[in-house]
Amino acid sequence: xxxxxxxxxxxxxxxxxxxxxxxxxxxxxxxxxxxxxxxxxxxxxxxxxxxxxxxxxxxxxxxxxxxxxxxxxxxxxxxxxxxxxxxxxxxxxxxxxxxxxxxxxxxxxxxxxxxxxxxxxxxxxxxxxxxxxxxxxxxxxxxxxxxxxxxxxxxxxxxxxxxxxxxxxxxxxxxxxxxxxxxxxxxxxxxxxxxxxxxxxxxxxxxxxxxxxxxxxxxxxxxxxxxxxxxxxxxxxxxxxxxxxxxxxxxxxxxxxxxxxxxxxxxxxxxxxxxxxxxxxxxxxxxxxxxx
Amino acid sequence: xxxxxxxxxxxxxxxxxxxxxxxxxxxxxxxxxxxxxxxxxxxxxxxxxxxxxxxxxxxxxxxxxxxxxxxxxxxxxxxxxxxxxxxxxxxxxxxxxxxxxxxxxxxxxxxxxxxxxxxxxxxxxxxxxxxxxxxxxxxxxxxxxxxxxxxxxxxxxxxxxxxxxxxxxxxxxxxxxxxxxxxxxxxxxxxxxxxxxxxxxxxxxxxxxxxxxxxxxxxxxxxxxxxxxxxxxxxxxxxxxxxxxxxxxxxxxxxxxxxxxxxxxxxxxxxxxx
Numbered sequence: 001x002x003x004x005x006x007x008x009x010x011x012x013x014x015x016x017x018x019x020x021x022x023x024x025x026x027x028x029x030x031x032x033x034x035x036x037x038x039x040x041x042x043x044x045x046x047x048x049x050x051x052x053x054x055x056x057x058x059x060x061x062x063x064x065x066x067x068x069x070x071x072x073x074x075x076x077x078x079x080x081x082x083x084x085x086x087x088x089x090x091x092x093x094x095x096x097x098x099x100x101x102x103x104x105x106x107x108x109x110x111x112x113x114x115x116x117x118x119x120x121x122x123x124x125x126x127x128x129x130x131x132x133x134x135x136x137x138x139x140x141x142x143x144x145x146x147x148x149x150x151x152x153x154x155x156x157x158x159x160x161x162x163x164x165x166x167x168x169x170x171x172x173x174x175x176x177x178x179x180x181x182x183x184x185x186x187x188x189x190x191x192x193x194x195x196x197x198x199x200x201x202x203x204x205x206x207x208x209x210x211x212x213x214x215x216x217x218x219x220x221x222x223x224x225x226x227x228x229x230x231x232x233x234x235x236x237x238x239x240x241x242x243x244x245x246x247x248x249x250x251x252x253x254x255x256x257x258x259x260x261x262x263x264x265x266x267x268x269x270x271x272x273x274x275x276x277x278x279x280x281x282x283x284x285x286x287x288x289x290x291x292x
Numbered sequence: 293x294x295x296x297x298x299x300x301x302x303x304x305x306x307x308x309x310x311x312x313x314x315x316x317x318x319x320x321x322x323x324x325x326x327x328x329x330x331x332x333x334x335x336x337x338x339x340x341x342x343x344x345x346x347x348x349x350x351x352x353x354x355x356x357x358x359x360x361x362x363x364x365x366x367x368x369x370x371x372x373x374x375x376x377x378x379x380x381x382x383x384x385x386x387x388x389x390x391x392x393x394x395x396x397x398x399x400x401x402x403x404x405x406x407x408x409x410x411x412x413x414x415x416x417x418x419x420x421x422x423x424x425x426x427x428x429x430x431x432x433x434x435x436x437x438x439x440x441x442x443x444x445x446x447x448x449x450x451x452x453x454x455x456x457x458x459x460x461x462x463x464x465x466x467x468x469x470x471x472x473x474x475x476x477x478x479x480x481x482x483x484x485x486x487x488x489x490x491x492x493x494x495x496x497x498x499x500x501x502x503x504x505x506x507x508x509x510x511x512x513x514x515x516x517x518x519x520x521x522x523x524x525x526x527x528x529x530x531x532x533x534x535x536x537x538x539x540x541x542x543x544x545x546x547x548x549x550x551x552x553x554x555x556x557x558x559x560x561x562x563x564x565x566x
Contacts, residue, residue, distance in 0.1 A: 116545070119323075265416055
């Protein structure tokens, strides 16, 4: 039988789409970032001019860019450990029993993960509201002064991160639960016979055995924070004064609100290189670990 | 060994988890009750959980004064288009699982590689690509960038390697064409993973925000997510109106989640461990 074209016909449509929206944009960003492409240039290509590395020079001199980069770093530093710790602890507790009550509880923890970020951000925005929000009312009941949840330059970061952590734990609880189920029961029983305490079992057996799950959650959460967009867009539009602007929100504002595609293209490439720099070592660590 | 003390620990853990679950669910309760409050109650001080005079006027406004009927229709259209993506991912998964062909390893390397680059990062050049294809301002353009995910192809391939090759060979000997084998034998045998992917595609496209926001351009093509996010810019907006819009977006997903919970959990689990 001669080699058939069938496999190519099966894989071609999906691969074409993956290439078009996964790889091609990065390649397009390279030449675009060297031009002054804007809305006018998009309508009439003859008005696009080559500007060399000007966009990059401007980018590195732009306080807004550094602020967005720093914010994204802060978001990740706050959010990654929070997501990992909260979802691991919740999974550990949920794993304790298989009875119906525990199984029903799981659904509650999973639900935020499947709901629309736009909708839950509006709900949180309402809770955070300084005039008629529930949270400030609770503070006043407790005799505390009201907080400017979304108006204070420091607090706004925590408020925005909290919404994302609240929504982001569900998926990771599922992953940790599945990994916990896969731990051979004999290991834990043997440790128990040797007189190991509960905490000792967790730190000496469970956590080392779950290192793939931890690595996976860490990598996906880091990537998640680098693409952090919907929550600040809905809750704060990046404000006050850019204090909650993430890198992707910065790119959106430069690209679509200001219409400066060339400039935003340069930002895209810089962010892409950062993501590659952050994730490739982690993926390589996983691969060498798997080879062993 | 179940001792009394171990049982009481379980009860204590259950209580902690129950409290946590209530805290997690509370914003949704606030949303649903808020959506049936009249405007005056939604901005009242002190705020109350339960409405005194429940009303459906907020929902009536969404569909009357505002154009949420159209947004809902657009969202459903985007969801339906995304189902075509499930078929394309299934085809690719089958191609990689059951055929040996030149370039297979190199092409399959691309699949997880594309998962490392999130769309939020590449939105500007991806928009330019869609603009070059004259697809900005169309529903197809909204759905296209998220139609196929490397992760989905990967999951289909993992599952379809378990389809017995003998069955495929037997059908080929009987003279069945490749398309027919895929449609009549491989897809039905892959029902569990197809179910997972359909549910994930529904949730993903129903909730999608960035591409509808960037590509829609004018209000005729807004989806629920965009209409909802821009509701804050409406002059006559109120928290209860926003809660009604949020409820409209969240409840269908909640229903799907409750009905298909096992499938969803399974899909997410596969994502973590393979």
